[in-house]
Amino acid sequence: MGIMAQKKVDYIIVGLGLAGACLAVQLLRRGKRIMVYNTPNQNRASLVAAGLFNPITGKRIVKTWKADEIFSYLFKFYHDVESELQIKFFYDCPLYIPFQTVEEQNEWMSKSVDDSIKNYILQVNTQSTFGHEVKDPIGGILLSHCGHINTGIFLDGVKKLLEQTESYSEEWWVEEKLKISTHEGVEYENLSAEKIVYCTGIYALKSRYFDALPLRALKGEVITITTEKPLSRIYNRGAYVVESGEMEYKAGATYDLTNLKEGITLEGRKELEIKVRELLSMSFKVTHQDWGIRPSTVDRRPIIGVHPSQNNILIFNGLGAKGVSLAPYFSGQLADYIMGRGDLDKEANITRVKSLYSKFY
């Protein structure tokens, strides 16, 4: 390669959102030297996220994709990071979904004996149980394996870890300066590496290598509220309400594929206020509002793997609205794969993305 390169690492990571941070941890655990470029506060997704993880979601309340593998993995992953970095950001906390109809109530009564799901159910209540905090006139389900992470503390902890070994730069990483050689690796300014992994969230669409990915920018807004009394668990129906401080909660989120203008909106705030009022039975005050852009995919699966024509360029993206739960498991899979141990999940593998392959072949 060129004569400019002075510093050598195994892998370069671009982006320190949830994707980049989890992958960085995984590669360090496997004894690899890395360099991470990240200019914070650009897409904002990982920073504004309420940090919720929940294996049973959606309007129809169903078990999420690969929940059994993904949720047992994330508990261990985040706990280990907490002890490695001596920080606290992970909160294991039950989540309650009030029922809206009697049909739903009946459906869950029968589902609660189903082997594939009963592990996640703590209680099925057929009458109001937490009415002092939430509107649940016909009961609801209380779920286990749920909780939240404080993404700010987690990301800051990983950043500090990287800074200790001069493995972190807040410079905006410029693709035009990347030099690639199919056999030897990549070079960026005075740094050389075996491979580079793009963990750039929605910015992947600005890359000449990944602009044909079927990523969709999905704007989200979230409000911070305070209540008179503390809430004892996470509530989720229409909106979620998740603890973020003392008697302070994040409530979200909106989902907007069309109005992607930067910044918070009055409509976003109104929508969330209405949903929280429908959910909680106590009064609250809105103290803050924030926004971010999620990197979502049409098939709702992450996108991981090697670029079709550049085998030293990889990607970890498409975490959509579920970065907190998906990032630990898939960063582990990608880290093993990069090191030649094991395969990528077919449903998450970039090889399924025909639009990208037709651009490069």
Ligand SMILES: Cc1cc2nc3c(=O)[nH]c(=O)nc-3n(C[C@H](O)[C@H](O)[C@H](O)COP(=O)(O)OP(=O)(O)OC[C@H]3O[C@@H](n4cnc5c(N)ncnc54)[C@H](O)[C@@H]3O)c2cc1C
């Ligand atoms: C309002 C809202 C609420 C959410 N709540 C939840 C939740 O409760 N639970 C959950 O699981 N998920 C939630 N999400 C989704 C979650 O935030 C995303 O899945 C996740 O953050 C995506 O992470 P990422 O690392 O792929 O992307 P990002 O967070 O966008 O990170 C990419 C990083 O790369 C940097 N970057 C990009 N290009 C460059 C470059 N060239 N040079 C330097 N730096 C670069 C960016 O600045 C950024 O820091 C929420 C999202 C929003 C918007």
